[in-house]
Amino acid sequence: MLERKINETFGDDEPTGFGTGWWSGVLSAFFGILAFGAVVCLHFPQLLTSPELRPYYPMGVMRLLIQSLIVGAIVFGVASAILRRKKMLGLTGMLFAIAATLLGGASVQINEPLHDGPAIGLDWFLLDMLLMTLVYSPFEVLWPAYPKQGIFRNEWLLDVVYFLSTHLPIQITSFLILLPATQLTTFLGMPGLLAATGSLPWLVQFFLAILVADLAEYFIHRLFHSVPFLWRFHAIHHSSKALDWLAGSRSHLVDDVLVRGFILIPMMFAFSHGIIVAYLVFVTLHATWTHSNFRPTIEWLEPYLIFPRFHHWHHTSQKEAIDKNFAIHFPWIDKIFGTYYFPKDAWPERYGLDDEKIPGSFWAQAFYPFARRAVPAR
Ligand SMILES: [Zn+2]
Ligand SMILES: [Zn+2]
Numbered sequence: 230m231l232e233r234k235i236n237e238t239f240g241d242d243e244p245t246g247f248g249t250g251w252w253s254g255v256l257s258a259f260f261g262i263l264a265f266g267a268v269v270c271l272h273f274p275q276l277l278t279s280p281e282l283r284p285y286y287p288m289g290v291m292r293l294l295i296q297s298l299i300v301g302a303i304v305f306g307v308a309s310a311i312l313r314r315k316k317m318l319g320l321t322g323m324l325f326a327i328a329a330t331l332l333g334g335a336s337v338q339i340n341e342p343l344h345d346g347p348a349i350g351l352d353w354f355l356l357d358m359l360l361m362t363l364v365y366s367p368f369e370v371l372w373p374a375y376p377k378q379g380i381f382r383n384e385w386l387l388d389v390v391y392f393l394s395t396h397l398p399i400q401i402t403s404f405l406i407l408l409p410a411t412q413l414t415t416f417l418g419m420p421g422l423l424a425a426t427g428s429l430p431w432l433v434q435f436f437l438a439i440l441v442a443d444l445a446e447y448f449i450h451r452l453f454h455s456v457p458f459l460w461r462f463h464a465i466h467h468s469s470k471a472l473d474w475l476a477g478s479r480s481h482l483v484d485d486v487l488v489r490g491f492i493l494i495p496m497m498f499a500f501s502h503g504i505i506v507a508y509l510v511f512v513t514l515h516a517t518w519t520h521s522n523f524r525p526t527i528e529w530l531e532p533y534l535i536f537p538r539f540h541h542w543h544h545t546s547q548k549e550a551i552d553k554n555f556a557i558h559f560p561w562i563d564k565i566f567g568t569y570y571f572p573k574d575a576w577p578e579r580y581g582l583d584d585e586k587i588p589g590s591f592w593a594q595a596f597y598p599f600a601r602r603a604v605p606a607r
Pocket of ligand 2: 466477520540544
């Protein structure tokens with residue numbers, strides 16, 4: 230398996246703590262690969278960048294970012310090569326950085342006029358990967374709930390593939406997610422309701438939007454657990470044996486599209502475009518965070534807002550917490566519906582599925598729900 234190969238190639242018996250050259254090697258490889266991907270995007274912008282995002286890119290800042298990634302990959306690569314006996318990680322980062330530079334680096338000009346049309350969202354994948362890693366990984370490294378887990382835990386590469394699978398076809402997935410809501414609101418739009426919510430203060434609208442979304446999420450999420458045919462898809466999300474921010478992206482496309490599409494229906498009836506965009510930013514950050522391997526908490530806030538420990542209990546295979554904690558933002562929604570499980574201070578001991586064997590590869594998981602067999606409902 231590729232993941233084992235990568236771990237064997239880069240892993241060695243030497244310690245991985247600070248000062249051993251391991252972290253600088255990992256950062257060098259990460260920055261090098263990102264920089265290389267970004268320069269490839271500059272060469273093929275029509276094919277590899279999302280038309281929806283292009284207008285928002287401050288190109289000066291993006292070029293500075295690419296240049297910094299190249300420099301970062303080289304500096305960390307050299308540091309790693311000096312500090313570490315095995316040079317593979319640092320060399321990989323430097324090789325990608327040199328390749329990116331040879332291809333023109335950050336100064337590759339975009340000469341062709343770009344037009345709308347089908348494209349692969351490689352830009353979105355690279356940018357979101359960098360952003361999410363910068364936001365979450367430092368917290369997971371500094372204050373982990375499970376210190377032994379590490380970043381390169383079992384199946385990390387599978388989850389990178391899932392992250393790719395939702396970002397590259399961004400045009401198709403966003404079209405499918407928006408389809409039911411746009412169709413319904415076109416024919417059944419309620420301008421009165423929109424005007425009524427629009428007259429409320431921004432913060433109230435934002436809170437109501439989260440509430441409406443989480444109620445919809447609670448309902449459809451519970452349905453995915455109780456209807457055997459839907460569970461086949463959602464079981465993929467529950468197959469993670471260890472959680473971190475990246476594990477949150479493991480989700481079958483059908484699960485992802487149906488859940489997000491369903492949540493957007495009440496949202497588009499009741500809230501303005503600006504509020505919905507604000508909610509989308511919030512849900513991306515919050516839902517990713519609830520999966521993270523991050524221990525600290527604010528105890529007085531826990532009854533009102535979901536912290537990682539709460540959603541981690543949703544992912545346990547321990548019998549006492551099966552089919553509990555369906556909400557993703559407000560834990561009291563589970564309290565109201567009688568599905569709340571939150572033992573004081575405790576974290577789960579086991580994650581994943583005890584009574585169901587899920588195949589290990591992305592494509593096998595993609596076809597898994599369609600295979601004919603008897604599936605036990607949860
Ligand atoms: Zn679930
Ligand atoms: Zn989850």
